[in-house]
Amino acid sequence: MKKLLLLMALFFPFSALAQTDNEVPASALYAFETATGMKVGAAFGTLHGGAEDDELLSVTSPVSPRVEIHEMKEVDGIMQMRRVESMPIVKNKDNLLAPNGYHLMFMNLAAPFQKGKDIPVTLVFKKAGAKTMTIPVMSRKVK
Numbered sequence: 001m002k003k004l005l006l007l008m009a010l011f012f013p014f015s016a017l018a019q020t021d022n023e024v025p026a027s028a029l030y031a032f033e034t035a036t037g038m039k040v041g042a043a044f045g046t047l048h049g050g051a052e053d054d055e056l057l058s059v060t061s062p063v064s065p066r067v068e069i070h071e072m073k074e075v076d077g078i079m080q081m082r083r084v085e086s087m088p089i090v091k092n093k094d095n096l097l098a099p100n101g102y103h104l105m106f107m108n109l110a111a112p113f114q115k116g117k118d119i120p121v122t123l124v125f126k127k128a129g130a131k132t133m134t135i136p137v138m139s140r141k142v143k
Ligand SMILES: [Cu+2]
Pocket: 042, 070, 071, 081, 103, 104, 105
């Protein structure tokens, strides 16, 4: 577990990015570049809820044999990451995926995430069904 937490610290150097008040795209996910040899990558951002409450059930992508839905949660005063079966999508709301909350975890990457190489994904929702989108990869450099 200690090793995992250390890995997460390396992985999520940024706190949640500032949110904008203006019109954001319905759903906007992003990922950061991963270091060479790093076998996992994560995606954050927002998923906009539709007219009724929904649930994100699963995610698939050609870049990873297994994409998991994870949640960072404080348990007994310690932030822990765990795999969850689904992520609740609240209607008419931008549901946040962030380093300190829900996020998508791409396991066993064949190649590192690189800027300019967008990640195609298919998100499966309980009610809305399958939605495909691409996740842009951002540089890790802080501007
Ligand atoms: Cu995770």
